[in-house]
Amino acid sequence: MSRNALTILVVEDHPTIARQIVTFLDGLKWQTDHAATGALAIELATREPYDVVLLDLNLPDLDGLEVCRAIKARAPCDVPVLMLTARDAFEDKARGFNEGADDYLTKPFDLRELALRCEALTRRGQLHISQEMRVGPLTLLPREKRALYDGAPVPLTLIGFRILSMLCAVYPQAMPRSALMHELWGANPPDSDALKSHIYALRKQLELAGGGKMVVTIPQLGYRLALDGADHV
The missing domain is CATH 1.10.10.10 (Winged helix-like DNA-binding domain superfamily/Winged helix DNA-binding domain)
Known part of the structure; x- marks a missing residue:
């Protein structure tokens, strides 16, 4: 099944997980950038118009929620943020959504579902306008x-x-x-x-x-x- 090429920012500090995500999305012919820190993620997301930001909450320098707030406030377009985290408590999810997250995926996850969610977020935005x-x-x-x-x-x-x-x-x-x-x-x-x-x-x-x-x-x-x-x- 053909897919429209998307531009994705992968914010993940775990090398193995980041490599798996990037390799899978590259296999779909999507364009991916990778940031292992919150500071680099904010810099890239406020400079480039990504279709989706995949954001790990556990980063070495900044809290993922802080990164989400900064991207939502400063990005050049209203980019959807899909949070990736091992935190599965309701309170954690509620905090993420309250800080501007558009979707939430708990680790471990199926990479095929990750791709579907990215497409859903971008197509949903097109429908709204x-x-x-x-x-x-x-x-x-x-x-x-x-x-x-x-x-x-x-x-x-x-x-x-x-x-x-x-x-x-x-x-x-x-x-x-x-x-x-x-x-x-x-x-x-x-x-x-x-x-x-x-x-x-x-x-x-x-x-x-x-x-x-x-x-x-x-x-x-x-x-x-x-x-x-x-x-x-």
Whole structure:
């Protein structure tokens, strides 16, 4: 599956982890820069327009949250920050989001999921500035919070529209379940059954509109749109 080339800043002081990430992303033909310190990360991120910053919280010179604040305040564009850390307590995640992090991935992680999250962050940003988005028979009107299927309105709840918007933004890739929950509910998500209920309702509305089984589950990852009929729920 082809991927759009992204420009990524990898902020990681552990040599082995940094090398694994950079090698994997280089294999996708993405452009990567590496910073092993917070000071170098801030210097690079405030000088270059990256698509995503992958930020380890445990750095030798500065706290990762301090680095996140500096990048968000001084970067030449609104660059998404994906935090990478072994800290998995709720309080740690809440602090990261409160300091401006756009997503959070706990170590150890699958490098394929890391790439999906990077793409989701960049595509999501494109959706936010677009007045209209079309994916196959779907048309999304973000300002009006409306969706059309083959030109006909699809009656969706606000959360249903937001879920569909995120799935369209990353199509044909999958949207990780954790990323969906963070986008919908921030640092205080409900239990996972709430997301399942909204996905169920969205599926039903799309089926009633003639879209068939368009929202499919990717086991142990999340959800994606299937416009070619090749996937199974």
